[in-house]
Amino acid sequence: MEIFKLKEVSYSYGKNCVLEDINMEIYKNEILVILGPNGAGKTTLLKIIDGLIFPKKGEIYFKNIKITESLLHSKEFVREFRSKVGFVFQNPDLMLFNPTVWDEVLYTPLQIYDKEKAIKMAEKALKKLKIYHLKDRHPYNLSGGEKKKVAISSILSSDPEVILMDEPTASLDPKSRNELIDIILDLKKEGKTIIIVTHDLSLASLADRCYIINKRILFEGKVKDMFNLPLEEWNLDVPDITKLFLKLREMGYDVDIPINLKEALNIITKLINL
Numbered sequence: 002m003e004i005f006k007l008k009e010v011s012y013s014y015g016k017n018c019v020l021e022d023i024n025m026e027i028y029k030n031e032i033l034v035i036l037g038p039n040g041a042g043k044t045t046l047l048k049i050i051d052g053l054i055f056p057k058k059g060e061i062y063f064k065n066i067k068i069t070e071s072l073l074h075s076k077e078f079v080r081e082f083r084s085k086v087g088f089v090f091q092n093p094d095l096m097l098f099n100p101t102v103w104d105e106v107l108y109t110p111l112q113i114y115d116k117e118k119a120i121k122m123a124e125k126a127l128k129k130l131k132i133y134h135l136k137d138r139h140p141y142n143l144s145g146g147e148k149k150k151v152a153i154s155s156i157l158s159s160d161p162e163v164i165l166m167d168e169p170t171a172s173l174d175p176k177s178r179n180e181l182i183d184i185i186l187d188l189k190k191e192g193k194t195i196i197i198v199t200h201d202l203s204l205a206s207l208a209d210r211c212y213i214i215n216k217r218i219l220f221e222g223k224v225k226d227m228f229n230l231p232l233e234e235w236n237l238d239v240p241d242i243t244k245l246f247l248k249l250r251e252m253g254y255d256v257d258i259p260i261n262l263k264e265a266l267n268i269i270t271k272l273i274n275l
């Protein structure tokens with residue numbers, strides 16, 4: 002089932018066109034990763050999907066309903082849409098406005114559920130991100146990574162169907178990054194649709210499908226099919242492990258390009274045992 006569909010969407014800031022002719026489908030229960038270098042228009046695209054800005058050209062559909070500017074002014078639609086689609090901003094400071102972490106994470110569920118259920122949801126979300134101990138802290142005084150986790154909890158606590166994440170691993174240390182990756186995979190198992198925007202190519206290993214954009218769509222498909230593309234020329238952060246396997250190919254080894262460390266180890270083990 003199609004959750005979102007974008008048809009020939011374009012967007013400009015003044016005269017500066019940053020997205021042109023974007024055609025995109027987002028399906029239920031997929032992890033979609035949108036890659037692109039700095040300034041490629043990724044955040045702008047997420048804002049369009051989240052209805053925060055409206056395309057200058059083109060059409061956008063949410064579950065087959067065409068989103069129009071007047072629909073975005075309808076309180077009823079916006080309320081329903083906001084309860085179904087959650088957006089974790091790149092900069093958590095833009096999301097955190099309550100006096101404590103607890104108030105922050107409880108805020109949206111209280112608008113949707115009764116108090117008892119809202120409290121349960123908030124507790125669950127804080128525990129999921131392993132930040133329950135921070136619940137009485139003021140978000141302003143937290144570290145960058147802690148703020149990011151609060152921002153993610155505050156979205157998960159309202160249990161949206163679709164989660165948009167802008168550079169979710171930025172400012173997370175390696176342990177927290179791996180924990181977040183596990184959370185994203187769990188969310189998929191729970192039936193959620195997750196859209197991740199990043200220039201960190203290693204996150205692509207999570208994806209069911211990827212887009213690479215730079216104002217326009219440069220690629221759409223499976224991660225595995227990305228590796229024949231000039232990724233470094235397109236200014237994407239190619240992980241060292243990927244570079245190593247591309248080099249092995251250049252040297253004449255008939256190897257697949259692994260999408261994670263486990264796959265890399267399997268391929269190397271096979272090579273050694275040849």
Ligand SMILES: Nc1ncnc2c1ncn2[C@@H]1O[C@H](COP(=O)(O)OP(=O)(O)OP(=O)(O)O)[C@@H](O)[C@H]1O
Pocket residue numbers: 014017019037038039040041042043044045046200
């Ligand atoms: N509010 C704005 N007003 C004017 N120009 C903007 C605005 N927001 C973004 N831009 C410009 O639009 C282009 C795309 O920005 P956007 O933030 O969508 O890119 P991005 O791919 O998310 O980049 P990054 O990876 O650096 O976060 C950039 O050139 C940026 O300077």
